[in-house]
Amino acid sequence: MMLPGDLRLRMLAGFGALVLIAPLSRQGPAAAALAAVLALFAVQRQPLPWRRLWHLEAFLVLLLVTLPFTLPGTPLLRIGPLVASHEGLERAGVVAAKVAASVLLVTLVFAATEPERVGAALRALRLPEPLVRIFLGVVRYLALIRAEMQRLQDAMRMRSFRPGSNRHTWRSYGHLLGMMLLRAMQRADRVEEAMRMRGYAGRFLAETPARPAGRDWLAGLLLLAGAAALLAWDMA
Amino acid sequence: MAHIPDGILSLPVLIGGGALAAVGVGLGLRALDDRAIPRVALLAAVFFAASLVSIPVGPSSVHLLLSGLMGLLLGMGVFPAVLVALALQAVLFGFGGLTTLGVNTVNIALPGAMAGLVLGPVIRRQVRPVVAGALAGIGSALAVLATGGAVALSLWLSSSDYVPVARVLLATYLPLALAEAVVAAVVVGFLARVEPGALRPVAAAGA
Structure with a gap:
């Protein structure tokens, strides 16, 4: 079997x-x-x-x-x-x-x-198109976002940040996350603009799987x- | 802690959770403007990445859920975002479960969506970033505790054998709620100072 x-x-x-x-x-x-x-x-x-x-x-x-x-x-x-x-x-x-x-x-x-193929398979299984596109978007950008987060954390370490159980640590992570969110929103605007510039009209060309x-x-x-x-x- | 694996919950709980999640995701997708999809995806990626960082609390450490913040920034879009993140965790790390996707999505996204819907308008009206942050912190802590309650409820509805564990489990959500409240308060205070428009829910963005 x-x-x-x-x-x-x-x-x-x-x-x-x-x-x-x-x-x-x-x-x-x-x-x-x-x-x-x-x-x-x-x-x-x-x-x-x-x-x-x-x-x-x-x-x-x-x-x-x-x-x-x-x-x-x-x-x-x-x-x-x-x-x-x-x-x-x-x-x-x-x-x-x-x-x-x-x-x-x-x-x-x-x-x-x-994961890209999982996204294509989910589309072929008729899941709602916006959901599939969110899935593929996360797949596409997760590695990039994690690398960016790692860079910011490296920079924090270079400034002698040591995580511990205190308010300073939690505040620092809050600022890190706030910065990540801000950058992500700006990146999303750029991505969306680039998609429009290439004639995106609410649909991707997806091949039908065999x-x-x-x-x-x-x-x-x-x-x-x-x-x-x-x-x-x-x-x- | 909020990811219940396959093989624990009973069938009625799995089906009920799946149905509720489908309704939530459906509402979330309907409220979503087509142009906001990249924003939902990128924010979901940030929340996913942030939840992988372990944050020290007392002698232990926690992984943030961030559902209250997601509800604030994504509105009902928190449902598809959480579903996608959980599905990806199952595919990439074998973490969580496939049959429990619905239950887990509801347990995490519903409190977040509630926090966003109830507190969102109040927070956006605040002039002082500190107050906005404090409100977001309270909302996030409540969302975390509600998630803990929902996880315990899912276990209890599945089998009364799980009741003692469910009780212990609830206690472990207290340190998480504390860390989450501080982080969320700082994030919202930061965004309110730097880019107040960012606190608008995602469906309205770019439209």
Whole structure:
């Protein structure tokens, strides 16, 4: 089993699969979902994104740590006044498996895909044109803006600015951000003017992407069918 | 902290969040003049870049949300801007989630839009930059706390198992609200002094 090669179908099928595995509530199906995504990684010969997996939100860590102790059930382990229940541990395991499977699936869907192509695919999927243009605009200017911000921060460091937990630091970041916003607005005016000068009339010339191959449809349906089967197992 | 990943929330919460976000984005896009699109994109890029900077608060550090400021500068345009930033984070860093895009967009953008709609006209009327900044600071802090409440609510609606965590989570929003209030107050004070026209919401710009 492979993911569809066509980005539009890959995004749709991946999104559908994520929605289908979101309600999983039992250990078996959740573990199977994780195993299936890991198998996809092996088939696609993608290295596992360990950094993404370990980069858990703080509240997720909190959730996984507290769930065993806050859910009532058969006692499993006692640490002082705290009792870890079997049910709580199982629930934490299910949540961890689902979150890991989802992060991995998102990684696979967008592996080696430039954000510009995502924008084109979103346009082909008939998302509102202004939204697609905001997306492409952010993609286009994000690196530039970040470089500009880095330059301003370098300049602050050259003037011996050391960030700390105090009002001076927060004020300095406020001035930095204010300056960035001002420059961005001026740049936006220039960009808009340049677009008009080149005859922009509310529409970009966008080529229609080729129709997806039959193989891509099959792969997308397989992914959805697999996720649906897991959900059916979970509800059985 | 405001980005709930995939695999945690229940289906009704995901669908409800998606529907609300669609309405918000739709309203935001309709209010948007065609010529203002580059401005929304560039401001969204700045807010995105700024949210990546970690700012020390007490013994820890926070990443700013800046939703109150976005609401002030973008009006309802804050919805598409937040949606795009969150989508890009998922694509580039695998951060946040795809199914939670709607919920996360509402949790962040709705308080920002409210702050912008309610406080925006008052702030723009102020003659003294310090007062305008102070108002923006209060609005931003409230927006952050509202986002914390909305995140906790999303967890609570999904499963009562999440309630203890949701409570702890709310407490972590207090230092963020403090830092955000000071930064937003300085930014608005700065803009009011240097370029008062910048505080007009984006839909009106360039039209």
